[in-house]
Amino acid sequence: MKHLKGVTFFSLFVFLLLFLCFVFVSASDAADSENCLMCHKYRFLGRIDEHGKKRNYNVDENIYNETVHRNVPCRDCHTSIQNLPHEPITDEVNCGNQCHIKPPFAKENFSHKAIIDTYNKSVHGAKSTDSDELKAAKPYCKYCHLNPRYTKVEEERVSSSTLERCFNCHEEKGVTQAYKHITHRLRHKTSRSRQEIVELCSKNCHEDVDKMKKFRVSEESLESVETYRRSIHGKAVALGSEMTADCVSCHATSKIHDIYKKDESASTVNKNNLKRTCQQCHLDVTSKFVQIDVHSGITSSEKPFLHFLEIQLGFVLYGTIFGLLGLALIETIGRKKDGIKWQIKGGTTWRGKSKRGFEDE
Amino acid sequence: MIITLTTVVGVLYHLTFSHHGPALLTPFKEKIEEKNRSLIMEEVKFLEEQEKHRHFHNIAEFPEMPEDMRPVCFICHSDYPHSKSKKVRALLNMHTQFFTCEACHFENKPGIQTVFSWYNPMDANPKGPFFGTSYDSESGNLEAVNDKFSKITAFIKKGGDLESTMQKQDAPLALDYVKIRDQLTPNERDNVKKKFHVNIKPKGHECKECHDRKSILDFNKLGFSANRIVDLEQLNITGMITKYETFYLPNLFKDE
Numbered sequence: 001m002k003h004l005k006g007v008t009f010f011s012l013f014v015f016l017l018l019f020l021c022f023v024f025v026s027a028s029d030a031a032d033s034e035n036c037l038m039c040h041k042y043r044f045l046g047r048i049d050e051h052g053k054k055r056n057y058n059v060d061e062n063i064y065n066e067t068v069h070r071n072v073p074c075r076d077c078h079t080s081i082q083n084l085p086h087e088p089i090t091d092e093v094n095c096g097n098q099c100h101i102k103p104p105f106a107k108e109n110f111s112h113k114a115i116i117d118t119y120n121k122s123v124h125g126a127k128s129t130d131s132d133e134l135k136a137a138k139p140y141c142k143y144c145h146l147n148p149r150y151t152k153v154e155e156e157r158v159s160s161s162t163l164e165r166c167f168n169c170h171e172e173k174g175v176t177q178a179y180k181h182i183t184h185r186l187r188h189k190t191s192r193s194r195q196e197i198v199e200l201c202s203k204n205c206h207e208d209v210d211k212m213k214k215f216r217v218s219e220e221s222l223e224s225v226e227t228y229r230r231s232i233h234g235k236a237v238a239l240g241s242e243m244t245a246d247c248v249s250c251h252a253t254s255k256i257h258d259i260y261k262k263d264e265s266a267s268t269v270n271k272n273n274l275k276r277t278c279q280q281c282h283l284d285v286t287s288k289f290v291q292i293d294v295h296s297g298i299t300s301s302e303k304p305f306l307h308f309l310e311i312q313l314g315f316v317l318y319g320t321i322f323g324l325l326g327l328a329l330i331e332t333i334g335r336k337k338d339g340i341k342w343q344i345k346g347g348t349t350w351r352g353k354s355k356r357g358f359e360d361e
Numbered sequence: 362m363i364i365t366l367t368t369v370v371g372v373l374y375h376l377t378f379s380h381h382g383p384a385l386l387t388p389f390k391e392k393i394e395e396k397n398r399s400l401i402m403e404e405v406k407f408l409e410e411q412e413k414h415r416h417f418h419n420i421a422e423f424p425e426m427p428e429d430m431r432p433v434c435f436i437c438h439s440d441y442p443h444s445k446s447k448k449v450r451a452l453l454n455m456h457t458q459f460f461t462c463e464a465c466h467f468e469n470k471p472g473i474q475t476v477f478s479w480y481n482p483m484d485a486n487p488k489g490p491f492f493g494t495s496y497d498s499e500s501g502n503l504e505a506v507n508d509k510f511s512k513i514t515a516f517i518k519k520g521g522d523l524e525s526t527m528q529k530q531d532a533p534l535a536l537d538y539v540k541i542r543d544q545l546t547p548n549e550r551d552n553v554k555k556k557f558h559v560n561i562k563p564k565g566h567e568c569k570e571c572h573d574r575k576s577i578l579d580f581n582k583l584g585f586s587a588n589r590i591v592d593l594e595q596l597n598i599t600g601m602i603t604k605y606e607t608f609y610l611p612n613l614f615k616d617e
């Protein structure tokens with residue numbers, strides 16, 4: 001009996017040891033330490049929900065392992081999951097949660113909380129005074145931020161002398177990558193292109209005038225996308241410029257999420273802050289310069305002179321083009337009637353004898 | 362002539378591709394779009410966009426099987442046919458990637474011998490490798506394959522020949538049904554549906570019938586690798602579903 005007890009105790013001890021090894025090894029090796037992908041790796045894991053919406057729960061492990069959240073364990077975000085098979089998840093993920101990633105030299109685990117605090121204070125954060133419809137329409141984290149694939153920065157703008165000093169203590173591969181990551185972020189305000197930023201702010205949101213009207217935005221804001229696209233900034237960005245201002249360049253500081261209405265003192269486009277905002281790109285910013293209306297709508301009531309000038313220039317442009325076209329057309333019809341044919345020969349396009357008795361050269 | 366052509370090209374460019382151009386054509390475009398407008402299609406596109414943002418994990422692109430090559434069941438039951446059991450509906454739907462509906466729901470009558478084999482509507486004799494049959498030795502993930510459409514289905518053995526139990530959407534009966542279904546009364550429609558389901562049983566196989574060492578599927582013959590067979594036959598999730606009401610995830614090692 002005593003012998004049996006000893007065997008049982010020993011078996012339990014071995015089992016516990018193996019279990020602990022398994023948990024610690026797998027947790028350190030992969031983000032999916034709880035093997036959620038056992039089910040979620042399959043493409044047709046999904047259903048049609050009660051509202052007729054198609055829901056797909058597949059997580060492609062090959063793609064996910066290349067994304068910026070690849071090291072975050074699933075339940076760090078999906079905190080409501082406590083049992084398996086789990087209930088449908090109805091709670092939104094709270095990006096302010098602390099996850100089990102500890103950044104280098106940090107005492108606490110990583111969290112997006114600081115950004116969320118900034119965002120909540122901004123015009124896009126849901127306020128207690130907002131209507132339910134407005135709260136639902138405001139962009140939450142996932143509206144703007146997808147989980148992009150991690151792309152290595154390939155720029156060669158690396159200070160080799162600085163890096164060499166880092167190698168005294170750190171491994172070359174990791175520290176080069178970290179250095180590139182940090183310096184790249186210092187040079188670029190956002191990781192998205194200018195065109196993508198404009199598209200993101202416009203599509204399904206700021207360019208939807210009916211939607212904006214519902215939320216009683218100012219007349220100026222109603223036309224903001226249209227007037228931006230007509231501006232020199234909008235045209236340059238549409239043509240592919242990466243040096244010209246997009247929405248975020250002017251409406252937020254380097255915190256990116258601190259976008260306020262322009263009458264609020266913290267707003268980057270508040271009249272007291274405009275000089276600093278324009279100075280990000282324009283060196284010689286004067287008080288006159290900041291008076292230039294960036295979102296300029298040219299209407300007959302607001303700017304009659306510019307409005308009139310625009311119509312005049314339109315007439316001149318189209319009058320010239322269609323005038324020339326018309327003349328060329330009349331000329332062509334007349335000559336055809338006279339029996340003179342088109343020929344491109346020796347620089348002459350018309351050849352033949354006219355019915356009216358004269359010969360074209 | 363050259364001047365005229367250049368001017369015409371210039372005007373066309375200005376009206377179409379230039380920065381101002383599209384705005385000039387917008388009213389015409391809107392008129393054409395208004396004519397072809399479908400509220401349902403708009404909703405479908407909106408929901409797809411919404412799902413992309415909701416999902417967050419990057420929805421993997423995957424080629425869709427041509428509509429007329431899908432099994433006839435998809436007309437009414439879609440890609441996600443299981444909805445009743447809250448606990449396992451998503452898991453059951455997951456199986457549609459690997460099986461045709463008939464593989465689980467074909468009613469095997471006495472005297473009929475069925476075998477399971479791979480079926481591909483685009484390839485009469487699919488050779489594989491098939492998705493889900495092996496692991497990538499480097500990453501440990503399921504191995505990526507070229508064949509995206511092959512599924513396991515039930516075949517009736519008739520002498521030396523195998524006859525598929527499934528019906529495609531271009532089968533005469535299915536084509537006829539799609540054509541006239543709006544003219545049928547609900548009763549008539551039910552009768553036709555009964556005809557479609559004459560060899561179909563509502564409840565498919567139990568987990569253990571396939572995920573077991575005595576599986577009705579010959580994984581080896583179907584081309585599954587040895588380690589994949591072990592995982593499928595001894596699948597933990599089967600136990601979680603059949604043995605436990607709820608399986609609690611341990612929080613033992615969390616920092617809470």
